[in-house]
Amino acid sequence: MVRTPHGAVRGRYERGVAVFRGIPYAAPPVGPRRFRPPEPPEPWDGVREAARFGPTAPKPSYSEAFAQYLCDPAIPGDDCLNLNVWTPEPAPGARLPVLVWLHGGALTRGSSAVPVYDGRTFARDGVVCVSVNYRLGIEGYGLFPDAPPNPGLRDQLAALRWVHETIEVFGGDPDRITLGGQSAGAISAGVLLASPHTDGLIRRAVLQSGPPEVSERDKVRRMVRRMATRLKIPATAAAFAAVDRELLLRTQAEVGRLSSPVLGGPAFGIVVDGDLVPRDPLRALVDGDTAQGVDLLMGWTRDEYRLWLVPGGLLEHIDRLGAVAVAGAMARCHAGHEIPRGYRALRPDAGAAEIVGQMVTDHILRVPLHRLADARPATSHLYEFAWPSLRPGLGACHALELGFVFDSGDIPESQKLAGEGAPHGLCDEMHGAWVRFASTGDPGWESWNPTHPVRVFGDGAAYTAHGPRDAEYALWSVNPRTPPSRPASVPRAPGAELASAMRRLRRSVGARRR
Structure with missing residues (x-):
């Protein structure tokens, strides 16, 4: 059992490693919180069981062509802003290095429950591993006149802050946090690395097959407008929030089916917002405006x-x-x-x-x-x-x-x-x-x-x-x-x-x- 700032959680030992799954780092993004920046979770009394993965963010399934190669579990529930911790020593004082992992999936698919991302092997080798769920697609990266941009990226920032403030009780060192990800997760990690809001939170970063980048606002708006046209609603967050979620996901999948890294096209992406992302992140990092002294491991296939x-x-x-x-x-x-x-x-x-x-x-x-x-x-x-x-x-x-x-x-x-x-x-x-x-x-x-x-x-x-x-x-x-x-x-x-x-x-x- 470990006590977090919002309540106690009980994990389990699996093959010599302690694992805690489905810990909320933010409140469920439903009702008035939908399409809004994340808010802290409500504290709970007693001990919260953390044996199973928490709900995953709403997302369409992979097409049959891709599903034969990629695994993407979907776990129902509203409390999708959760994370998992694998640690060899769940106690303060161990001060072990920490890897925080952001999954890929083009910002529309993926989750921390993908079995390939099992953090047990890192914990086995002395690294506390944390994997994060965050909002995806229209709910995480839609661009609206009546809602702040980049809520999915703000989810990731909230998780990173939770780790920095809490990981010591799981045996981790808050001063040795490596933020890593692959594909969209790497893009997200690079953007966060360049943000002034993460100063002091990241010691190292791993960027696998994804550079720090932002999308053109018009490219994201076109995706939102095309969905709105099909749904026959205004292109506003309020109108989208009133649509049945399954219909929303089907429409998103249909509108985005021709977008790809090779073909380009309208797609969801992180945008410059003047706050969390004040300017192009690659330029900021190349110019040395931020993240000085952060170690980088980067590559591709x-x-x-x-x-x-x-x-x-x-x-x-x-x-x-x-x-x-x-x-x-x-x-x-x-x-x-x-x-x-x-x-x-x-x-x-x-x-x-x-x-x-x-x-x-x-x-x-x-x-x-x-x-x-x-x-x-x-x-x-x-x-x-x-x-x-x-x-x-x-x-x-x-x-x-x-x-x-x-x-x-x-x-x-x-x-x-x-x-x-x-x-x-x-x-x-x-x-x-x-x-x-x-x-x-x-x-x-x-x-x-x-x-x-x-x-x-x-x-x-x-x-x-x-x-x-x-x-x-x-x-x-x-x-x-x-x-x-x-x-x-x-x-x-x-x-x-x-x-x-x-x-x-x-x-x-x-x-x-x-």
């Missing part, structure tokens, strides 16, 4: 795009589209013709899908992380996950590394993406590096420097490569000290030809998905 394109056969479809798909990617990346020509020269045998996928991945993910490392070399460590899945066609795709980071590769939920027989040695290497980083700030290889060291986790023993992506970076003409919003050599807006190609690509992919 070799074939991120394959999770976005392989389900449903989109990879083969884009290969057939050929030049139209490449032109669409140019529009997506605001790129001139020299960019795809450069990728073609580096990959003369690649099909259109690989050119498109790697180009978009570099534009939205690798180049920003490279830029951030250039600005903070002494405290940055970079990695690439290059082991290919045993499932056909996936390669080293987006999210594949999670089972290795959490050393949960043997469970069925990890095998949905990795296949059966993932190498245990690779689990040991990656998980051990993350444990070392959370504990000391040094994952076990040299920090960023002019030789651009990247730790490669693939077949065989991990090794350090120097400048493995430098040829691609050079194509974008990025100046890390004054990062442009798009490559400096490219006009501000794509031409009519590229915009037309993007529209044709969307229509073609939309027809394929139907």
